[in-house]
Amino acid sequence: MLSSSKSTRQLYPFISLQNPILSILEAATCNSLSKIKQSHALLITSALSLHPFPPSKLLQLLLSLPSSPPLLSYADLIFHRSPSPPLFSYNSLIKAHSDPFSFLLFRSLLRDPSAPPPNQYTITFLLASCRPGSGLEIGEAEQVRAHAIHLGFESCLFVSNVLIQMYGSWGAVGEAEKVFGECSLKDLFTWNLMIGVYVGGGDVESASRVFDEMPDRDVVSWSTMIAGYVQTGWFLEAMQLFQKMQLAGVRPNEFTLATILAACANIVALDQGRWIHAFMIRTRIKLNDRLLASLIDMYSKCGEVRFAFSLFDKAGSLKHTVRPWNTMLTGLAIHGFSSQAIELFERMKEEDDVVPDRVTFVSLLTACSHGRFVERGKLYFDMMKNSYNIEPGLEHYGCMVDILGRSGRLREAEEIISSMPMLPDTAAWGALLGACRIHNDTERGERIGKLIGEHVGCHVLLANAYSGQGRWNDAEAVRKKIEKSGGRKIPGCSSIEVDGIFHQFLVGDRSHPQTEFIYSFLNAMSVKLKVAGYVPDFGEALVDVDDEDKETALSRHSEKLAIAFGLLNTTPGTLIRVVKNLRVCLDCHCATKFISKVYGREIVVRDRIRFHHFRDGSCSCGDYW
Structure with missing residues (x-):
């Protein structure tokens, strides 16, 4: 039997790549779905669709448009009706799908004797699709890696890099480390990937070791390392590294600045935060909604909530996303400016482009808790589901327990915990136990203490409640129970x-x-x-x-x-x-x-x-x- 490409050449010897109709397959001309469909129809009526090149070009133009499922389905249709698709078409579709269908394409490529053999890009795109949530498993990636070794791509830089990235996404730090160690070639991207894998796994010390060994560093290297320090609570180290970055002459990007502002916020480093803000103005770094939110967060958490609010008020078009609104709501809530937070939320509801989300309601309910606005809190809790179709989560139920508990409505707070559609976490129990201590309801506190398991923080609250009542023997018994369980109270x-x-x-x-x-x-x-x-x-x-x-x-x-x-x-x-x-x-x-x-x-x-x-x-x- 003749191969499909040979059959095409015999049946359609008149097809020429110099055909003037092919001029329509230019990116400048064929730049929308409707034009692509018109071109496709012309290729079919002129029989050019039976030649491998025109469908491949059409597929390339289609995949360059903004992606959506209908376009991908159309691309699949073009591909499967193309005679002898070239490897470029296989690779393009594998990259576009990034789901189990990409593996089906790969298998058909391997099984078709007339198809070209996979190359390094085929392997790279396929491995990149093996990420959590894609419907693929890490075991399938291992099969692709075996094919890469068989095809001689084991030492290919692109393949090594995507393997490190893929293993990191699955949390397989040891495998990523092994690939990194066996790399005969490493570029800056390789080093940055390995730092990112360690940071993602919470191993900042190993990330720091790789960072120190790097022959060269760019803004990604510095920013990833700073982010690693911040996410593990090493805020001073993050700020020291940022200073070294400045001395090295590396210009920070948006991600760097947002991360270092978070460090300033966490340790109330107002002077450093102000310096970074001045640096952004001096170097004309363009403010966006993320940086605005980071500045608001820094000033709020450093005690300058009024200045944060002035920044927010002057932000103009940068307030057309929910992020700055949420950050400002949080700032007002943690400072106890509950009435102002509620007023801000009412303003937010009037914005056409801004829709409240889960974070919005956590901040709003926190404000109600600190302001003793019990009925308002109930109203907003119901509004989540009824007006915005947001199912309350653990954090929202915890806020309601806190609102009711602080105001002395302990029975209602306990009923909230009992009616939760999920198991209560220690934050919810802790809020109720703390309220029992504030309102001297030791009997309820004792009963709750028997339900909370071995959580140290909650038992410390119970022991403190006993101490506050002068029940020293009971307090000592709880502390001994904590020690016996191996737990430790966090020192002030x-x-x-x-x-x-x-x-x-x-x-x-x-x-x-x-x-x-x-x-x-x-x-x-x-x-x-x-x-x-x-x-x-x-x-x-x-x-x-x-x-x-x-x-x-x-x-x-x-x-x-x-x-x-x-x-x-x-x-x-x-x-x-x-x-x-x-x-x-x-x-x-x-x-x-x-x-x-x-x-x-x-x-x-x-x-x-x-x-x-x-x-x-x-x-x-x-x-x-």
């Missing part, structure tokens, strides 16, 4: 930035070079606060000792050490910003209000839940947090 840690340098303090910390001065200052401060009317809240003491020892223990909480350091090392009138990793305790909250009045300082404390702005003896939260 507070940080403060002074003159661009960050200082961290743990509870009872004595490692700082200024420890003696800090503790001496704390003793003097304690006297001044008592004269002003401060009374220590011994309910926050976690062990059964005499009152003097309890008072000493309370005075050594990490935020008090950080505030004392700030008062010692800044000029009078300077605003003090402190970040704490846990929720601020009742005693520290009360003490900080007195400190702000006695020393005439504005103190901003960001804890795990929200911001507290202390000024002249009062707090912005209204003692509701």
Whole structure:
């Protein structure tokens, strides 16, 4: 039997690639679906569709249009009715599909004796399609890799790179590492891919080792490494690396700047954040919705929410996506500006181009929680499903538990947990348990404590609730249970930035070079606060000792050490910003209000839940947090 290409040449000897009809197959002329269909019809009526080249060219033009399923179906039709499709057509369709159908094409290519053999691009496109969510499995990629070795492409740079990328997408870090180590050729893309694989797997130390070994680096290398530090919480290291990037003369891109602004936001590095903002203006980096959101997030989380709002208000067309609105809503919510957050949401609803999403409602419900807007919270929770067809998730149910629990409606909060269509997480149980402690409902707290399993944070809340009730034996029993399970309570840690340098303090910390001065200052401060009317809240003491020892223990909480350091090392009138990793305790909250009045300082404390702005003896939260 004659091959299809030979049959075509015998049956249609008059077909010539110089045929003037082929001039219609130019990208400038054939640049829309309707024109492609017209050209296809002309090829059929002129019998040019029976020659391998014209359908291949038509397929190329079709796949260059904006992709959609109907176009891909049309491309498949052209391909399957083409006589002896060239390898270019196979490769183009394999690349376009990136799903199980690409494997069917590959198998037909291997089985057709008249078809050309696969090349390195065939293997590359096929491996690129083997990613999670594509309907393909990593085992199928292993089969393709075996074919690549058989065909002699094992040492091909393109194939090696796509293998590293593919293994990384599946989390197979060891396999990616093996391919990287066996590469006889490596380009900059190879090194960047391996850094990305380590960062994706959370192994920042290995990523850093590869970064240090690189013969050359580009903006992707630096940005990926900075992102790795940020996602693992190594914010200071991220900022130090960004400074080295500047010294190396590498211009940051949008991704770099958004990432480093996130680092500034997390450690309240306002001075560095302002410098980056000024750098963006000075170097005329074009602001987009992502960078705007990053700036709003940085200023909000560094305590400058009013400046963040002024940026948002002046943003104009950059507010035509939901991202900046969500970030601004979050900023207002965590600062306790609940009414302003609700007003902003109502403005957002009037925008034609902006549609609220899941994140929008998390921020909105958080604002309702901090503002004690219970009925508003219920309204917005129902609005998610009824108006926007958004199914509430764990985070939304957790917000509702928090809204009801904070306001003292503990029975309703517990009913929310019972009615959830999914298993409650520790955040929901923790919100309810924390509310039980605030409202002294120890009986309900005990019952919940038996339901929450071995989660350390929730058991710590229960132990603290017992301590607050003076039930020291019960508190000690819970702590022993935590120790027996191998869990550990996260120690309180507070940080403060002074003159661009960050200082961290743990509870009872004595490692700082200024420890003696800090503790001496704390003793003097304690006297001044008592004269002003401060009374220590011994309910926050976690062990059964005499009152003097309890008072000493309370005075050594990490935020008090950080505030004392700030008062010692800044000029009078300077605003003090402190970040704490846990929720601020009742005693520290009360003490900080007195400190702000006695020393005439504005103190901003960001804890795990929200911001507290202390000024002249009062707090912005209204003692509701």
